[in-house]
Amino acid sequence: xxxxxxxxxxxxxxxxxxxxxxxxxxxxxxxxxxxxxxxxxxxxxxxxxxxxxxxxxxxxxxxxxxxxxxxxxxxxxxxxxxxxxxxxxxxxxxxxxxxxxxxxxxxxxxxxxxxxxxxxxxxxxxxxxxxxxxxxxxxxxxxxxxxxxxxxxxxxxxxxxxxxxxxxxxxxxxxxxxxxxxxxxxxxxxxxxxxxxxxxxxxxxxxxxxxxxxxxxxxxxxxxxxxxxxxxxxxxxxxxxxxxxxxxxxxxxxxxxxxxxxxxxxxxxxxxxxx
Amino acid sequence: xxxxxxxxxxxxxxxxxxxxxxxxxxxxxxxxxxxxxxxxxxxxxxxxxxxxxxxxxxxxxxxxxxxxxxxxxxxxxxxxxxxxxxxxxxxxxxxxxxxxxxxxxxxxxxxxxxxxxxxxxxxxxxxxxxxxxxxxxxxxxxxxxxxxxxxxxxxxxxxxxxxxxxxxxxxxxxxxxxxxxxxxxxxxxxxxxxxxxxxxxxxxxxxxxxxxxxxxxxxxxxxxxxxxxxxxxxxxxxxxxxxxxxxxxxxxxxxxxxxxxxxxxxxxxxxxxxx
Numbered sequence: 001x002x003x004x005x006x007x008x009x010x011x012x013x014x015x016x017x018x019x020x021x022x023x024x025x026x027x028x029x030x031x032x033x034x035x036x037x038x039x040x041x042x043x044x045x046x047x048x049x050x051x052x053x054x055x056x057x058x059x060x061x062x063x064x065x066x067x068x069x070x071x072x073x074x075x076x077x078x079x080x081x082x083x084x085x086x087x088x089x090x091x092x093x094x095x096x097x098x099x100x101x102x103x104x105x106x107x108x109x110x111x112x113x114x115x116x117x118x119x120x121x122x123x124x125x126x127x128x129x130x131x132x133x134x135x136x137x138x139x140x141x142x143x144x145x146x147x148x149x150x151x152x153x154x155x156x157x158x159x160x161x162x163x164x165x166x167x168x169x170x171x172x173x174x175x176x177x178x179x180x181x182x183x184x185x186x187x188x189x190x191x192x193x194x195x196x197x198x199x200x201x202x203x204x205x206x207x208x209x210x211x212x213x214x215x216x217x218x219x220x221x222x223x224x225x226x227x228x229x230x231x232x233x234x235x236x237x238x239x240x241x242x243x244x245x246x247x248x249x250x251x252x253x254x255x256x257x258x259x260x261x262x263x264x265x266x267x268x269x270x271x272x273x274x275x
Numbered sequence: 276x277x278x279x280x281x282x283x284x285x286x287x288x289x290x291x292x293x294x295x296x297x298x299x300x301x302x303x304x305x306x307x308x309x310x311x312x313x314x315x316x317x318x319x320x321x322x323x324x325x326x327x328x329x330x331x332x333x334x335x336x337x338x339x340x341x342x343x344x345x346x347x348x349x350x351x352x353x354x355x356x357x358x359x360x361x362x363x364x365x366x367x368x369x370x371x372x373x374x375x376x377x378x379x380x381x382x383x384x385x386x387x388x389x390x391x392x393x394x395x396x397x398x399x400x401x402x403x404x405x406x407x408x409x410x411x412x413x414x415x416x417x418x419x420x421x422x423x424x425x426x427x428x429x430x431x432x433x434x435x436x437x438x439x440x441x442x443x444x445x446x447x448x449x450x451x452x453x454x455x456x457x458x459x460x461x462x463x464x465x466x467x468x469x470x471x472x473x474x475x476x477x478x479x480x481x482x483x484x485x486x487x488x489x490x491x492x493x494x495x496x497x498x499x500x501x502x503x504x505x506x507x508x509x510x511x512x513x514x515x516x517x518x519x520x521x522x523x524x525x526x527x528x529x530x531x532x533x534x535x536x537x538x539x540x541x542x543x544x545x546x547x548x549x550x
Contacts, residue, residue, distance in 0.1 A: 007532035008495065008524075014532050064339030064535065220283065249283075257282035257289050260339065 001132060004029070010070035011036035014060055019128065023119040024083040030125065031060040032133065037073035044138035044163075044274035045075045045129060046267065049121065049147030049154075052179075053099045056080050059144075062256035068264045072271035075135050079125055081146070083114035095179055096186060102174070103150030104198045106187035115187060118198075122154050122161065140270040144168040144259055145223070146179070152200035152213065159209035164273035166214035166266045168259050169221055172233035173201040179227050204236040212243040214269050216262045218252030276407060279304070285345035286311035289335055294403065298394040299358040305400065306335040307408065312348035319413035319438075319549035320350045320404060321542065324396065324422030324429075327454075328374045331355050334419075337531035343539045347546035350410050354400055356421070358389035370454055371461060377449070378425030379473045381462035390462060393473075397429050397436065415545040419443040419534055420498075421454070427475035427488065434484035439548035441489035441541045443534050444496055447508035448476040454502050479511040487518040489544050491537045493527030 005016035012035040021028040037043055046069070048059050059065065059078045069076050082088075082101030089110035091097035106115035129135060141162045143151035148170025155165035174180020175195040184195045196202040204211070217230045224230075230246055237244035252258040280291035287310040296303040312318055321344070323334050334340065334353045344351050357363075357376030364385035366372035372386075381390035404410060416437045418426035423445025430440035449455020450470040459470045471477040479486070492505045499505075505521055512519035527533040 007528055007530055008493070008526035008536070009532040010536045061531065062336050064342065066532075066535070067339065067342075067539075218283070251283035253282055255282055256336065257284040257341075260341070261283070261285045264342075 001128070009033065009066045012038070012066065012070050014066060016056060016060075021083070021120055021124060023116045023124045024114050026083045026085045026088050026114055028084065028120070029056050029080055031056040031076070031078035032129070033060070033066050033069050033076040034133070035070045035073050035075065038075065038134050042134045042136045043073050043075045044140070045077055045135050046270050046274070047121065047126075047139065047141045048076060048078045049103060049141070049143030049150040050078065050081050051143070051145030051147050052081070053094050054081050055099070058256065062260065063263050064260045065263045065267060068267035072267055074267060074271050074274060075133065077125070077129055079121055082117060088114045096183060100146065100183060102146055102183045102187065102198070103153060104187060107194070108187060108189045111187050117150070118154070118157070121150065122158050138163055138274045140164040140274055142166040142168070142266055142270065143170070145228075145254065146171055148215070149174055149200060153198055153203065155211060156200060156203040156207055159207070164270050165211065166269060168216050168262070169218060169223070169228055169254055170200070170215060170233070171227055172229050173199055175199040175202060176232065177227045177229060201232050201236045204240050204242055207240070207242070210242055213237070213245065214266065215244065215246045216249055216266070217246065218249050218254065218258045220251045221254045221258075223254055276403070284308065284341045287313070287341065287345050289341060291331060291335075296358070296395055296399060298391045298399045299389050301358045301360045301363050301389055303359065303395070304331050304355055306331040306351070306353035307404070308335070308341050308344050308351040309408070310345045310348050310350065313350065313409050317409045317411045318348050318350045319415070320352055320410050321545050321549070322396065322401075322414065322416045323351060323353045324378060324416070324418030324425040325353065325356050326418075326420030326422050327356070328369050329356050330374070333531065337535065338538050339535045340538045340542060343542035347542055349542060349546050349549060350408065352400065352404055354396055357392060363389045371458060375421065375458060377421060377458045377462065377473070378428060379462060382469070383462060383464045386462050392425075393429070393432070396425065397433050413438055413549045415439040415549055417441040417443070417541055417545065418445070420503075420529065421446055423490070424449055424475060428473055428478065430486060431475060431478040431482055434482070439545050440486065441544060443491050443537070444493060444498070444503055444529055445475070445490060445508070446502055447504050448474055450474040450477060451507065452502045452504060476507050476511045479515050479517055482515070482517070485517055488512070488520065489541065490519065490521045491524055491541070492521065493524050493529065493533045495526045496529045496533075498529055
């Protein structure tokens with residue numbers, strides 16, 4: 001594991017590391033923000049999953065999250081959005097292949113060899129972080145769009161592993177919208193019943209563990225009606241007894257201007273659960 | 276004038292506009308953050324001048340400044356760093372030509388035709404902003420690196436036009452360092468006496484009006500000793516009776532991680548002067 005960036009930020013350090021991933025069989029990068037409190041005591045971790053086309057850079061440069069992480073003494077861990085490299089299967093479209101791993105374990109070739117982002121994010125990466133940094137085992141998870149879907153799925157498939165979960169403009173029901181249908185057909189195959197294991201709305205229906213979720217969604221989001229469909233999330237939570245706080249934010253779009261406006265409230269929410 | 280971007284941000288709006296500049300004889304873009312308070316009353320303006328290689332995008336996407344501008348009811352105006360376009364003289368180097376206007380009025384060809392960033396920033400742009408937006412005539416100015424130099428020079432050459440001035444890692448004495456020597460030779464010619472009009476340390480020596488300056492400088496800045504030289508700024512202020520607050524920030528580098536860590540304090544400082 002090698003540190004490739006280090007910048008002082010709000011009294012702590014924003015770093016980027018690279019390492020060879022066993023789950024993904026390629027070199028991966030992640031961003032980690034170490035708040036000033038970590039010099040005195042181990043800190044809890046908030047994992048952030050980014051959206052389509054992002055790398056570890058988008059969130060760490062644009063969200064302004066370090067400010068709040070430093071206030072609350074929370075470590076931020078920000079993985080890339082897919083396996084990477086010349087040996088890794090890819091696609092020219094922005095919503096398939098590298099930059100579009102959808103945080104699942106693919107079963108279909110050419111994807112199945114490397115595309116195991118669920119294993120990476122929920123197992124290999126936390127193990128690595130907990131070995132190499134002064135962090136506690138208190139973890140929370142959040143994300144945006146494809147990464148909002150990822151955060152919900154991770155929390156639903158690993159009950160108890162995360163103390164809290166939130167999302168910004170998640171793809172709430174990928175099995176029912178164009179982005180998800182395209183990705184799931186490629187990564188999981190045409191048999192739609194296999195998709196249910198990676199669809200938050202479907203997972204909410206069968207979850208034993210009742211979940212609390214904080215979700216922010218911009219009402220001016222260009223992907224709201226076709227790709228994100230928060231009404232399906234609300235319906236599933238109401239029907240199956242999950243505690244959803246869904247906040248529709250007037251005028252906000254799908255960009256980091258939206259994320260940065262509310263990331264402070266999400267970090268405060270997670271910090272409370274992580275305390 | 277045409278609006279080409281609009282994003283809700285911290286209860287206000289982050290916008291990008293383009294317009295034909297008379298001073299620069301080309302199309303220019305600027306970012307403007309309109310805080311929520313502007314819906315009730317005219318707000319004062321903080322101008323931000325960016326560093327080498329930047330456009331209007333860097334500060335508006337990376338500094339996290341909208342948070343504080345919304346708290347204090349301050350409009351942020353962020354011009355590009357040079358004239359732009361195929362008809363505009365350029366150079367392959369990152370520190371010359373487009374992206375490197377140095378906020379001066381060039382006298383040498385091929386630069387003199389378009390490179391009049393001082394006139395643009397201190398005259399044409401504020402006039403445009405004050406005509407088209409609900410702003411007061413209370414103005415302050417800040418900037419980073421080349422733009423920190425720009426902010427100091429603008430405040431020194433237009434006494435009374437800005438209520439307050441601050442800078443992050445400014446090129447304090449461009450006439451004495453490699454970046455400035457290269458740019459000034461090209462834009463102003465080999466005669467060094469003409470450079471004094473665009474050098475903050477030289478201008479501080481002859482200024483009638485005593486200036487108050489807030490300057491943050493990272494001690495881990497890779498350009499500190501060769502290009503930035505804050506000790507020359509300190510010396511000029513001490514010698515000529517200007518009120519400098521120079522804060523050396525341990526470990527901070529030259530990046531936006533540095534700017535974002537302290538922009539809140541700068542905006543609070545300007546908001547007080549603008550009130």
